[in-house]
Amino acid sequence: MKKVINVANRLPVTLGSTASSPIRKSSGGLVAALEGVNNDEFQLQSLGWPGVVVDEQNQQAISSTLKNDYDCIPVFLSEDEVDGYYHGLSNSSLWPLLHYNRVYMRYSEADWQAYVAVNQKFANAVLASAQDDDIVWVHDYHLMLLPEMLRKARPALKVGFFLHTPFPSSEIIRCHPRRTELIRGLLGADLIGFHTSSYLRHFRSSALQLLGLESEMTTITSGNHVSSLGVFPIGINSGSFEQELKRPEFFDTLVEYQNNWADKKIVLSVERLDYSKGLLRRLEAIETFLANSEQAKDVVFVFIGVPTRGEVKEYQELREKIEGEVGRINGLYASVQHSPIHFIHQSIPFTALCALYSIADVALVTPLVDGMNLVAKEFIACQGYHPESYDPGVLILSEFAGAAQELLNAIIVNPYDKLEVANSLEKALTMPLAERQERMNYMTARVMQFDSSHWADGFLMQLISHREKLPQPQNMLANESIILQALQQAKRPALFLDYDGTLRDFEDKPEDATPDLHLKGIFTQLANSAIDIFIISGRPASFLEQWLGDYPFTLIAEHGNRYRLPGESDWQSLNNNTDHNWKNPVVDIFRLYEGSTPGCTIEEKQTSVVWHYRQCEPVYAKWKANQLVHDLYDMLGNSPVEIHHGKRIVEVSSIHINKGRAVEHFINQHNYDRIICAGDDQTDETMFRVESDALISIKIGEGDSLAQHRIAGVIPFLNLLQNISNLTPHPDQEQEQDQLPQKLAG
Numbered sequence: 001m002k003k004v005i006n007v008a009n010r011l012p013v014t015l016g017s018t019a020s021s022p023i024r025k026s027s028g029g030l031v032a033a034l035e036g037v038n039n040d041e042f043q044l045q046s047l048g049w050p051g052v053v054v055d056e057q058n059q060q061a062i063s064s065t066l067k068n069d070y071d072c073i074p075v076f077l078s079e080d081e082v083d084g085y086y087h088g089l090s091n092s093s094l095w096p097l098l099h100y101n102r103v104y105m106r107y108s109e110a111d112w113q114a115y116v117a118v119n120q121k122f123a124n125a126v127l128a129s130a131q132d133d134d135i136v137w138v139h140d141y142h143l144m145l146l147p148e149m150l151r152k153a154r155p156a157l158k159v160g161f162f163l164h165t166p167f168p169s170s171e172i173i174r175c176h177p178r179r180t181e182l183i184r185g186l187l188g189a190d191l192i193g194f195h196t197s198s199y200l201r202h203f204r205s206s207a208l209q210l211l212g213l214e215s216e217m218t219t220i221t222s223g224n225h226v227s228s229l230g231v232f233p234i235g236i237n238s239g240s241f242e243q244e245l246k247r248p249e250f251f252d253t254l255v256e257y258q259n260n261w262a263d264k265k266i267v268l269s270v271e272r273l274d275y276s277k278g279l280l281r282r283l284e285a286i287e288t289f290l291a292n293s294e295q296a297k298d299v300v301f302v303f304i305g306v307p308t309r310g311e312v313k314e315y316q317e318l319r320e321k322i323e324g325e326v327g328r329i330n331g332l333y334a335s336v337q338h339s340p341i342h343f344i345h346q347s348i349p350f351t352a353l354c355a356l357y358s359i360a361d362v363a364l365v366t367p368l369v370d371g372m373n374l375v376a377k378e379f380i381a382c383q384g385y386h387p388e389s390y391d392p393g394v395l396i397l398s399e400f401a402g403a404a405q406e407l408l409n410a411i412i413v414n415p416y417d418k419l420e421v422a423n424s425l426e427k428a429l430t431m432p433l434a435e436r437q438e439r440m441n442y443m444t445a446r447v448m449q450f451d452s453s454h455w456a457d458g459f460l461m462q463l464i465s466h467r468e469k470l471p472q473p474q475n476m477l478a479n480e481s482i483i484l485q486a487l488q489q490a491k492r493p494a495l496f497l498d499y500d501g502t503l504r505d506f507e508d509k510p511e512d513a514t515p516d517l518h519l520k521g522i523f524t525q526l527a528n529s530a531i532d533i534f535i536i537s538g539r540p541a542s543f544l545e546q547w548l549g550d551y552p553f554t555l556i557a558e559h560g561n562r563y564r565l566p567g568e569s570d571w572q573s574l575n576n577n578t579d580h581n582w583k584n585p586v587v588d589i590f591r592l593y594e595g596s597t598p599g600c601t602i603e604e605k606q607t608s609v610v611w612h613y614r615q616c617e618p619v620y621a622k623w624k625a626n627q628l629v630h631d632l633y634d635m636l637g638n639s640p641v642e643i644h645h646g647k648r649i650v651e652v653s654s655i656h657i658n659k660g661r662a663v664e665h666f667i668n669q670h671n672y673d674r675i676i677c678a679g680d681d682q683t684d685e686t687m688f689r690v691e692s693d694a695l696i697s698i699k700i701g702e703g704d705s706l707a708q709h710r711i712a713g714v715i716p717f718l719n720l721l722q723n724i725s726n727l728t729p730h731p732d733q734e735q736e737q738d739q740l741p742q743k744l745a746g
């Protein structure tokens with residue numbers, strides 16, 4: 001069983017105000033979610049702040065109780081630390097920005113220092129109790145520096161990070177004075193998880209914009225470390241709701257509420273009283289509804305606003321505004337018997353919450369921005385409490401909640417459009433039973449299946465399978481003899497060679513980089529060797545055919561899209577996917593950048609489009625290219641493409657094609673017992689990732705790489721090829737000659 005140290009700002013227990021007060025297990029989304037973790041696979045230990053400032057003389061005793069009775073490790077914080085790290089940096093600068101609110105962001109150096117110090121305190125506590133093969137799972141924006149701190153101190157630890165809030169567009173996060181430190185901090189993790197693919201995309205684009213780090217769809221390499229990125233939409237603890245809905249206490253509460261609002265339809269809102277939840281906008285929509293709907297007098301709006309972050313100024317102001325607005329609207333629209341808004345400014349017990357979810361006719365969940373929003377899912381889980389007379393309600397859900405990407409059968413609204421929300425209320429309250437049932441059935445199935453245990457297990461399993469740290473390729477010269485020996489002993493060897501930057505240095509114009517006499521000589525020698533040669537390039541078929549077509553090599557063009565066997569004239573396709581609808585918009589945006597970047601050119605290939613800027617003014621063009629990549633990420637979020645920022649090129653290509661897949665195709669066909677893959681840029685990394693014991697991978701030139709070996713540049717690599725071509729073949733090799741693709745005379 002694996003030990004998982006689960007690190008979050010708050011421990012899942014709450015201490016009383018004195019040392020002798022009882023300790024209570026706290027409730028909440030994260031606590032509930034983690035209760036679903038598979039106990040056979042993982043042993044969970046919690047580490048975090050116990051929620052109150054504890055005198056030094058009591059810390060030891062409380063620590064022991066928490067450890068022995070609750071398997072919790074406390075991180076004690078002083079009053080000043082709580083102020084700077086929690087109320088300050090976390091809730092007054094990070095929370096607003098992560099929720100697109102630049103105006104509310106307040107930053108101070110003192111808060112930052114407290115944030116660094118507290119993250120370090122957490123790191124020390126983790127290091128004191130973690131063994132090297134334990135897993136550390138860090139949660140949320142309070143601890144963004146922790147992954148890097150842990151990696152530096154103990155590189156062998158597996159560290160995962162999950163962000164419960166949105167990750168905003170790079171335009172927003174760059175407002176934070178410590179943006180680079182924060183992103184670097186997260187990149188210390190082996191796996192970084194988000195609720196939605198948009199948050200993941202924003203994170204990638206911010207890493208590029210702010211740290212110049214290129215990434216692939218689900219990985220970012222920084223230094224010699226690879227962070228995987230993943231989308232893990234959090235679910236609810238469905239089991240705890242199923243259980244609650246069977247308890248007699250639940251039914252008693254339910255009946256009490258039903259009697260209380262017997263002649264009313266109930267519209268329910270539940271959340272912490274946070275500006276991101278859109279309460280003031282919602283009240284505007286409610287007022288619009290009350291002013292215009294004939295149903296208004298038959299509806300009660302039950303509005304639960306749980307107190308939160310009362311120490312932060314913006315939250316105090318929000319509370320005052322909401323209380324003022326509720327009072328004003330009730331004053332205007334109340335009758336002697338009835339007030340339209342029933343506002344509860346406190347947390348209510350779980351049983352009461354479930355009863356409200358169950359009897360609500362409509363849940364009005366309209367945050368302005370929300371990482372996921374569990375309330376929407378909890379409402380759905382409670383709608384089937386009476387299966388015999390299944391009469392479900394309707395969910396009205398903001399399009400800016402992460403949950404909207406999953407709960408497609410809700411009425412999805414723009415929370416800034418009060419008329420649309422008011423109209424949706426009207427529609428929900430008059431929706432026919434059959435439609436309500438159909439919508440709710442689909443969502444219930446999803447919410448109950450993809451619950452919190454699915455989320456937690458999914459994250460932890462992916463973290464466990466994360467590739468070990470990226471070893472830097474070893475310098476080739478030391479290993480040349482080993483490689484030559486390995487090839488000589490092979491019965492069926494093959495070379496997969498990239499062209500530009502590997503066999504031939506770059507020229508200003510790509511069409512000028514044709515094979516010179518030296519290279520032709522090496523090709524001739526290789527042609528006469530007993531090794532299968534594959535030239536695997538991003539170049540179009542026509543170029544390879546024109547310059548390499550006479551050699552007995554297999555030519556693989558367009559990053560693995562098409563190939564031509566030795567001695568044949570026809571090109572064949574390695575890819576049957578024909579979805580290229582993304583190409584025209586990509587060419588359009590390339591053209592736009594062409595106008596403002598003199599010297600660039602656009603190359604259209606069958607399955608990719610390339611923007612070359614080799615001939616442009618380098619500093620300006622690099623800046624434009626970064627901007628272009630950023631726009632492409634925004635534009636192509638859901639398209640089946642990969643965006644690659646290579647050596648003076650930006651290339652968008654279909655994800656169904658890469659060099660690695662092409663290599664796998666030929667390995668499977670020919671049963672090679674030794675292959676060498678060599679290349680210089682990002683697209684070659686897909687070859688280096690091929691899972692085969694036969695693989696020897698060589699990176700040409702500088703830069704991070706997954707390759708096993710590195711060689712300084714084109715010239716030393718050609719020398720190696722020359723030595724390879726001079727090898728005497730393995731005695732068994734000749735007997736298999738007839739099975740090899742037929743070679744032409746050099």
Ligand code: GDG
Pocket residue numbers: 027028029030164165234270271272304306346347348349350353370371372373374375378
């Ligand atoms: C963050 C992200 C993301 C609320 N009132 C009462 C009560 N609650 C419980 C609900 C629910 C939880 O609090 C609220 O969860 P949300 O997801 O709606 O929102 P945040 O607290 O902002 O959580 C959010 C979440 O993390 C998980 O990743 O979805 O986007 O902001 O579970 O039931 N519980 C009780 N009484 C109440 O009055 N008992």
